[in-house]
Amino acid sequence: MRPSPSTLLRVLYRIATTAGLRLAFFGLLALVAAWEPLSQVGRTNDFRDAHLLYAYEEAGARTVATYGQAPLWNPWTCGGQYALGSPQTRVASPTVLLSAALGAHRAEAVVLWLFLVLGMEGFYRFARQRTGSAAGALVAAPFFGLAGFTAHAWSLGWLNFAGFLLLPWLLFGTRRAAEGHLEGAALVAGGFALQLGFGSSYPVPMSALFVALEAVRTLVSQPVRRSGRWRAGVWALGATALFTLGASMFRLWPLVETMRSAPRIMAGTPSHSLETVGRELLQFPSNADVGHFFFLPGALVLALGAVLARRRAAYPAVLAGLCLWLASGYAAKPSLFAALRLLPVFGTLRYPERFLVPAGLFLAELAALGFAALLLRSTRGRAWKWASGVACALAVAGIAVQVIGFSTLAGRVTLVPTPIAVDQPFAQTRGNRWAQGYFLPLNRGSIACGEAWPVPMSERLRGDLPQEEYLEDPGAGTARRVTWTPNRLEVDVDATRPTALLINQNWHPGWKSSVGEVVSREGLLGVTLPAGHHRVELRFLPRSGLGGTAVSALAWGGLALLAWAKRRRGGASPWPGPRAVAVAALPLVAMGAMWVGWHEPEAMPVLRNTDGSLLGTAELPANARVIHGRFERPVELVAAQVPSAPDARGIVPVVLYWQVRGKVPRSVGIWVHVAGPGERKTADHAVVGGTFFFRDAPRRALLRDAFALSAKDWEPGEWKVLVGLWYAGDDGARLKAFTDDGTPVPEDRFEVGTITVPPKPKP
Incomplete structure (x- = not known):
């Protein structure tokens, strides 16, 4: 006998409103979805990035468990590295204690399960706050919490991307803080601190963007505007922002210090067609090329019901659209992603498709709204009652499909037996940048570094x-x-x-x-x-690590003081506006005092090209070809070095000497075309020497932009090297080029050298 729609709805409502049942439901879903990782605990992910990130976590776990020390310095990676200052380490998260207790390999799957439960519970609270429906929030939570990217990331060893699952907690806390609830500030500060400690280099700035939008959304909402509480909300949000900065300083200060000495530059113009974006998001992951962000298409059917909610559906619909626009990268015209990269911090984002994760959040919110709207109409007649029953059955079936999709993506991991540990004194070895997981069990440090930022070595x-x-x-x-x-x-x-x-x-x-x-x-x-x-x-004893931890402790102490004061007054009064801001600012004032009074040498960056040569030079070498080419922007191509023929390996080392004399847009990049017998090769790049965009380069310094061309597949004959500038991150147009006396240059390019490729030897 089939259960009636009303029976299914009652069961869902009972689960949704009983915290123990709800968490058990989420825990069971996470257990089934993550069964592959959990059943393989203790084995090694053999993907190259997983080796690097595992080595970070195991180093932190060993430092805690074996030596009883905080994981500040990591001697096993890249010849020794500041662990708190490395963007991708998660040793500053409480989860390192789990890794220390179980071992990094065994703890990974358990941490994944915990974050899945945390993500679903966070979405439930966020969606119930926005929709007013417990059942709608319950059925939509797995659509976000078990979205495909977390499984895909785990299969590649990118467990730190599970930090995305904290986004609904941050949005939930933002609204609570704006409405005058102190726990909202604690949720926002704790959420960002956990993301930073967990090595979430993408989730942190992306979450900050949507938290800012959520703050505006709350302040302009009708309940806040009509009650006149928006001024109090502004004070509360200001205090929340200061508390968040202070609470995150244990990790933020070391990161800023590291990025000053070794800036991370992300160039390129990544583009994705609307078809590609749609396949990544909506196609079931039946093969290795699609579905990495799998979000159940059936949930969109529920989302269509959100039109019944009218005004409530407008904001998540617009935000979902903006996320899809951002995910398309430079393929969209105009490109919202290109505009976002002009902002501080966001310039380090390289993969726009990761905006499909928050897109899934807002689509899931629409699904919750649609489901809730159908439930509200279930009492208006038999047709509506059965429509709500169909929606309920669709939601239950959809959850099952979402679980299967997650499990499919997680199952793509390549696992091998964990290396056997050898107890011997520590020593450095040459290592292997993509197999670092094998060296730490031998207590050997790897001086082959595979990081995505220029580690000072x-x-x-x-x-x-x-x-x-x-x-x-x-x-x-x-x-x-x-x-x-x-x-x-x-x-x-x-x-x-x-x-x-x-x-x-x-x-x-x-x-x-x-x-x-x-x-x-x-x-x-x-x-x-x-x-x-x-x-x-x-x-x-790094100043940034110890001082940042002290600042974070002061921030949490200040938040606890405000909570105590509020409880002493009976708990009913709102935040004391200016007083809360003053308390929240004190830890940052203390940080300023430490900055001034606690002296430490500054690690100045040694800027180098990818071939190891210094980026800056005092004068041109004698064999450089002087060009003095100028462009419509204040950049000069001073000279170039191009060999007359490839070396014995078929490599052509090229050096361009640039000088920046004024303000240049970030989108300006270098195009290099090598024209030869019947074809053309390219070596375009947007970053000078792998270090600076022209916008950020030091003024009037002579910069060596060294790179290499491979002539192994070039036809014999004469090849001309042509160089110019173009708007790489914009419309792709070339910058106007001029000689030193201001004469326009044909085709807006300079010929900087000629390479003669000899005939290939006969076999």
């Missing part, structure tokens, strides 16, 4: 030293390791004359020594010592 790092701590002058005495931990080293030194103790790790200004002075020896960690016997104790 010393060229003096070695993978073949007989011992990791040694004297710069071997004849000056001896050095012997006494104690080794990630954040603390002890070395006995007997020196017959002043010398320097060198450690085979990268230098960082956070290292402090009990004797002598910590110095950088071409990026290598060193300590200058006088003659005599010394027990040198090195500790990693």
